[in-house]
Amino acid sequence: MLTTKLMSVEMAKESPKHHLHEQIDENLKRVYEDALKAEIPDRFRQLLAQLKDKERKS
Amino acid sequence: MTTPPDKRAQSGACLQAPTIDPRDEIILFLSPMRAFAVSLTRNMTAADDLVQDTIVKAWSNIDKFQSGTNMQAWLFTILRNTFYSDRRKHRREVPDPDGIHAAKLSEKPAHDGRLAFGDFRRAFDQLSPEHREVLILVGASGYSTEQVSAMTGVAVGTVKSRTNRARKRLAELMGLAEGETVLSTTINEGIVARAGTQAA
Numbered sequence: 001m002l003t004t005k006l007m008s009v010e011m012a013k014e015s016p017k018h019h020l021h022e023q024i025d026e027n028l029k030r031v032y033e034d035a036l037k038a039e040i041p042d043r044f045r046q047l048l049a050q051l052k053d054k055e056r057k058s
Numbered sequence: 059m060t061t062p063p064d065k066r067a068q069s070g071a072c073l074q075a076p077t078i079d080p081r082d083e084i085i086l087f088l089s090p091m092r093a094f095a096v097s098l099t100r101n102m103t104a105a106d107d108l109v110q111d112t113i114v115k116a117w118s119n120i121d122k123f124q125s126g127t128n129m130q131a132w133l134f135t136i137l138r139n140t141f142y143s144d145r146r147k148h149r150r151e152v153p154d155p156d157g158i159h160a161a162k163l164s165e166k167p168a169h170d171g172r173l174a175f176g177d178f179r180r181a182f183d184q185l186s187p188e189h190r191e192v193l194i195l196v197g198a199s200g201y202s203t204e205q206v207s208a209m210t211g212v213a214v215g216t217v218k219s220r221t222n223r224a225r226k227r228l229a230e231l232m233g234l235a236e237g238e239t240v241l242s243t244t245i246n247e248g249i250v251a252r253a254g255t256q257a258a
Contacts, residue, residue, distance in 0.1 A: 020234060024225055025197045027178040032198035035093035044088050044109060051117045052081075 080129065081120050084113060087130050090199075094134055097194040098141050098187050108144075112137040131201070135209045138191060145187075173232065181231035189224035196221050 091112060095105035115136050116123075123132050182190065195201045195209070196217070203221070207214040 020229060021225060023173050024178075024193075024228060027173055027175060028182075028193050028197040030175065031179060031182060032093055032097065032194055035096045036089050038089075038092065038096075040088045040092060041106065043106070044092075044113060045085065047110060047113055048085055048117075051114070 079120075080123055080125055081117055083129055084116055084133070087133050090130055091133055091137055094137060094194060094199075095141070097190050098138065100183050100190075108137060108141055111140050111144075115140065128205075131205060131209055134195070138210065141187070173234075177232050178228075181228050184231055185224060185227060188220065189227060192217060192221045193224050193228070197225075 088109070091109050092105060095108040095112075096102065099105045099108060112133060116133055119136075123129065182193075185193070191210070192206060195206045196203060201209070203214050203217045206212075206217045210217070212220070
């Protein structure tokens, strides 16, 4: 009985649904990682420097 | 993160006690913040404005940051709250005519039996921001549903069901119904065949 149960768990992992799920996550990671690789405009570092500067003066 | 953190940001504080100002760490999360902002807005200009607002809010609310906790999660929380409150205020449906993925660079064809990435991104762009949000946080950034629940103020069960619905919607938009693949072919062939029909 137990083996049958284990088999069906294995089969569920191999199912098209599971496979599609994996591919979706793979593509999601790629979408996110592509965005992570984009160059950061200077304005953010400048903004942080300004904020720090302003505080030191006050 | 490709851009190395700017170490000079800390050089001005030489006379102070060597306690770490958590605000000096905001700079380490510029790339993730921008990537998350792009995921929500699908528009570069809007994403940059959103990151800018997030930085200012984080800076002035740093006392609310609990040191030792996950700063990226904290920043993401501010960012997404800002995004949704702006959206409620303006009710602007930004159509994104020059959608960042509409006409895209070099497209790698799906000869390897994988989902075509271009199709995937176009489908992703069509999702609601709520769906894109959970997919990026859970599927791509590796946050647990519990963490996402804490970040978004949405119940754990809702995060789970929303993630499932978002995946399902994504598959539908690509013309793939979950579990629909014909069993007599291999899974990859099934997906390619269906993706091919959609593209034609």
